[in-house]
Amino acid sequence: MKRCLTALAALAMTTFGSAGAHAQQVEGIAALVNDYPITTVDVRDRMRLIIVSSGIQPTQETLVRIQQEALRSLIDETLQIQEAATFEVAVDPAEIDGAIANIASQNNVNPEQIVQDLATNGVDIMTLRRQLEAEIAWQIIVGGRYNSLIRISNQQIESTLERVAASASQPQYRLAEIFIEIPVTADESEAEQRALAVMTQLTQGAPFQAVAQQFSDAPSAANGGEIGWLLEGQMRPEVVQVARLLEPGQLSRPVRVPGGLMIIALIDQREGTTTVQYDLTQISLPTSRVNEESVAAMERALGRMRSCGDIDAQIDDIEGAFSSRLGQISLDALLPQIAEPISGLNAGQHTPLLETAAGRQAYFVCDRSIGGPGVPSRDQIESQLRNQQLSMLSRRWLRDLRRDSTIEIR
Structure with a gap:
């Protein structure tokens, strides 16, 4: 939600005039959204809010853009509140109070100071409250409509x-x-x-x-x-x-x-x-036991392995073969001739049977993880993917509302 106010710009008062002068002006309808009026007063108040909260310098050119942005935002918010009403969703004033308190906390002031700063710059607190009401209502109905429908697969997370x-x-x-x-x-x-x-x-x-x-x-x-x-x-x-x-x-x-x-x-x-960590099991066939038959048997056994729990059972009948659990090892800690075939393997996969000084060896990946600053967990990745889908569905819903509604701009 677009909640955080920056240091307020004093230009709003000189650009739009005082609240008293504003009340004396003749105002009209700026737009109708499904027969609900957005007045020129609403637009002017939103313009003030945009200016004082964004720090934009109001010139003749920027005022045109700000006016367009104000009207666009008001139309979208009206559609959002109207749609929330069809689902009988009403925002508790206490939730809006909480949002304003959050704004104040982010700016190291108290909520009363927010109200006072807005008033000083000719912005009625109801302008901010309406914006927050629409945002909260929209979040509620979007979450209610789509949260249970979004499915993030293991394949998406793995990818x-x-x-x-x-x-x-x-x-x-x-x-x-x-x-x-x-x-x-x-x-x-x-x-x-x-x-x-x-x-x-x-x-x-x-x-x-x-x-x-x-x-x-x-x-x-x-x-x-x-x-x-x-x-x-x-x-x-x-x-x-x-x-x-x-x-x-x-x-x-x-x-x-x-x-x-x-x-x-x-x-x-x-x-x-960040480092890639592999939980490895080493599968070995000593040099003294290496022959054409045992090597072929080892390769067949590797082909049957699906997890670390399968290893000992699959090599049990190969004379001299044994496994050693190496535990968590970072890829950069391995010798290059071992790291290269392991790199890119997922859990449940293994290297080819490698020829080494000790005989024949293969490495089975029991698990793989990524560690280090900024590395997301599986839960964080799932949340990120879910939020991306929710955002896309939210924009699509609002687009459909714009298309199916009667919007008359005057």
Whole structure:
């Protein structure tokens, strides 16, 4: 959720005038969403909120963009609240109070200071409360509709772990993002203009975190766009290419990714310190027992093995053959002639029968894990994959609501 307020900009008062002057103006309807009116007062109040919470400098050019963003957000939020009402979901005011308390905590102030700062800049607290109400309601109904339907398979998790393992020794990136959605039925140029307008504000000094909270369409907007430390195996290929070219503190140009455009900020970078750990069992046939028949028997036995529990039973009738549990060993601690055939193996797989000074040996992988800073657990990977699917389904649902609703912009 786009909740965190930055240091408030005093420009809102001079740009839009005081609340008293505003009340004397003649206002009208800016848009109708399924016959529900969004007034010009609503739009102006949201513009103030965007300015004071993002630090954007209000010029004639940026005000046009801010107005478009304010109206777009209000339309989406109206659709979200209307859809929540059809499911009889009402947000408890205490939940909104909790969200405001969270904003205050993130900014090291108390909730009363948030209310006072907004009022000082001509923003009614109800403007913020409405935004939070829509976000909370939407989270509730999206979770209720899709959480039980999303299935993350072991294959998906293993595939992600494979990519993580492949990039284990490569640099790690601490990233933040601003995602601008390109609706399927919309003109891509509109999203491109939004992205360029956001880039302009960032290059002029607007805080990335605050801009992300107000303009990003990704769930990471709740954290100011930050998505934390990532291995290259967890990132989209197009994002990896961009991240490799950035220095800490730098921004990318808008990058085309599935579903939209992404602006990437590299917060920090560190060398890969992860290691691939193998839980190994060594299967040996001593030199004194090596002959054509015993080697063939060993190879047949290896072909029948499915787990570490199978090993002794499969080699029991091979004279002189024995197994030794080596336990957890990092790949870089193994001799090159052993590490090379082991590299890339998964649990339940084994090397070929290798010729060594001790005779013939094979190595069976009982388990494999990746350790080190920033390495996600299986649960974390599953959560990441689930959130990606939930985000995609959420955007698709909102897109369908826009398409099927009657929206009249005046």
